[in-house]
Amino acid sequence: xxxxxxxxxxxxxxxxxxxxxxxxxxxxxxxxxxxxxxxxxxxxxxxxxxxxxxxxxxxxxxxxxxxxxxxxxxxxxxxxxxxxxxxxxxxxxxxxxxxxxxxxxxxxxxxxxxxxxxxxxxxxxxxxxxxxxxxxxxxxxxxxxxxxxxxxxxxxxxxxxxxxxxxxxxxxxxxxxxxxxxxxxxxxxxxxxxxxxxxxxxxxxxxxxxxxxxxxxxxxxxxxxxxxxxxxxxxxxxxxxxxxxxxxxxxxxxxxxxxxxxxxxxxxxxxxxxxxxxxxxxxxxxxxxxxxxxxxxxxxxxxxxxxxxxxx
Numbered sequence: 175x176x177x178x179x180x181x182x183x184x185x186x187x188x189x190x191x192x193x194x195x196x197x198x199x200x201x202x203x204x205x206x207x208x209x210x211x212x213x214x215x216x217x218x219x220x221x222x223x224x225x226x227x228x229x230x231x232x233x234x235x236x237x238x239x240x241x242x243x244x245x246x247x248x249x250x251x252x253x254x255x256x257x258x259x260x261x262x263x264x265x266x267x268x269x270x271x272x273x274x275x276x277x278x279x280x281x282x283x284x285x286x287x288x289x290x291x292x293x294x295x296x297x298x299x300x301x302x303x304x305x306x307x308x309x310x311x312x313x314x315x316x317x318x319x320x321x322x323x324x325x326x327x328x329x330x331x332x333x334x335x336x337x338x339x340x341x342x343x344x345x346x347x348x349x350x351x352x353x354x355x356x357x358x359x360x361x362x363x364x365x366x367x368x369x370x371x372x373x374x375x376x377x378x379x380x381x382x383x384x385x386x387x388x389x390x391x392x393x394x395x396x397x398x399x400x401x402x403x404x405x406x407x408x409x410x411x412x413x414x415x416x417x418x419x420x421x422x423x424x425x426x427x428x429x430x431x432x433x434x435x436x437x438x439x440x441x442x443x444x445x446x447x448x449x450x451x452x453x454x455x456x457x458x459x460x461x462x463x464x465x466x467x468x469x470x471x472x473x474x475x476x477x478x479x480x481x482x483x484x485x486x
Contacts, residue, residue, distance in 0.1 A: 180343035181318040183374075184282050187339050188213020190325035191250055195221060201329060204239055204251040206232050212252040212282055232257050236265040236279075243275040248329055254288065255281025255297030255338060259304060270334045271307035278328050279336045284314075285374065285424030286457055287341035289465050293456040297338070302429025304336040305402035311355060312402040313337040314373035314423075317346050320399055323353035331355060340374040340424075342462060347377060348397075358405035364394035367484050368412035369476075371422040372398045372431050378466075379422050381473035382480065391484050404434050406442075413443040420448045420480050424471060427451040448483045450476060 195201040195217065202224045203209075203217050209227050218225040228235050232253060239249035251258065258281050259266070270277050281300055288295035304312050311331060315324040321339060328335040347361075358370070362383050371379040376397060383393040394416055396408055412419060419439065421432035432449030439445055452469055459465075466472045470479060 178345065180345045182343050183318065183321055183339040184211065184213040184341070186213070186318045186321045187252070187280065187282070187325060188215070188217060190322040192217045192220065194326055194329050195224065198248065198329065200246060200248045202226065202242060202247045202249050204228065204235050204249055206230055206235050206253040206257065208253050212280075214252070233262040233265050236262045237269050239277045240269040240273060240275045243277050248276055248278070250278045250280065250329070252280035252282055254295060255284040255300055256295060259297065259300045259336070263303060266304070267307055271310055274309060274333055276332055277334055279334070281336065281338045283341040284338040285340065286452065286465050287374070287424075287462055289462040290459050292459040296457055298426045298452050298457070299429065300336070300338060301401050301423070301425050301431060302433070305434070307334070309333055310402070311335040311400070313355070313399060314401055315339065315353075315399050316373060316376040316397055317344055317348055319346055319348055319350040320353065323350060324399065327353040327355055338373060344374055345377055347380070353399070356400050356403050356405060358396050358398040358400070358408040360394065360408070361397050362393065362395040364392040365416060366392045367418045367420060367480060368394040368396055368416045369420045369422060369480065370396045370398050370409070370412070370431065370435055372401055373424055375422045375424055375471060378471065378473040378476055382477040385473070385477050386480060389481065391481060393480065398431060401431055402434065404431075404438065406438050409435055409438045410442050413439055413445045418446050418484065420450060420483060422450045422471070422476055425451050426454050428454045446483075448479065450479050
């Protein structure tokens with residue numbers, strides 16, 4: 175496994191959907207005026223009768239997806255993350271959630287990865303609002319191999335699923351393996367603190383943990399690609415083992431993975447929890463790497479925050 179090799183998450187996603195669609199003729203793809211950017215160009219060429227391109231009408235596309243699901247199709251609808259979560263939320267709640275339709279919603283360019291377009295295009299509340307829909311699965315795969323496996327798992331799952339992917343190339347971190355919805359796993363063992371991470375921030379956390387080790391802080395790293403329903407067992411195990419937990423996510427610190435982890439700990443094993451993420455503000459715009467650094471989500475920022483948390 176070459177950890178330096180990278181891939182475009184959107185192209186990886188589109189190729190994975192195409193691969194599953196070759197095996198499952200029920201899979202159909204829907205797009206709101208951005209199929210190429212979502213990685214669907216090859217799907218549209220290979221299966222034009224199973225590809226539906228709409229205008230900028232995300233609310234309508236969710237309704238159409240629900241209708242297609244009633245006929246036995248498995249619709250996969252992908253577009254810019256805030257436009258498939260915030261804009262059509264009532265339709266997600268009622269047409270998909272309430273009716274428990276077998277539809278897969280994918281938000282691309284998640285977090286602040288549409289960095290230069292500003293807050294209208296940032297998606298920092300999607301974990302929070304999507305997990306409020308009963309029985310909605312919320313996924314945030316962490317590397318290209320996991321994106322491929324997650325696509326297969328979400329299509330195999332009977333029920334509504336939301337998956338978030340980013341924009342910029344991400345490195346291969348893990349060997350390819352089947353994806354188990356609802357399960358986290360240990361990436362690095364440690365005894366002083368547990369860092370629980372999801373999505374595109376995982377490489378930054380791994381790098382930060384390695385440097386923390388050089389400073390005498392033994393950090394356990396837990397990957398949590400299923401944000402909801404969360405793996406309660408591994409959170410409780412980590413709380414018992416290390417006594418302190420840090421969460422890292424490209425999401426508001428309000429309502430996301432950090433809040434979920436706090437809820438679990440408060441109910442079972444109360445330990446201090448530090449939430450590293452985006453402040454609950456309308457974020458500024460600029461180059462993506464600079465924004466991550468500005469908000470302390472690069473590896474150096476994570477390292478500094480964890481170091482201060484452990485020493486206090």
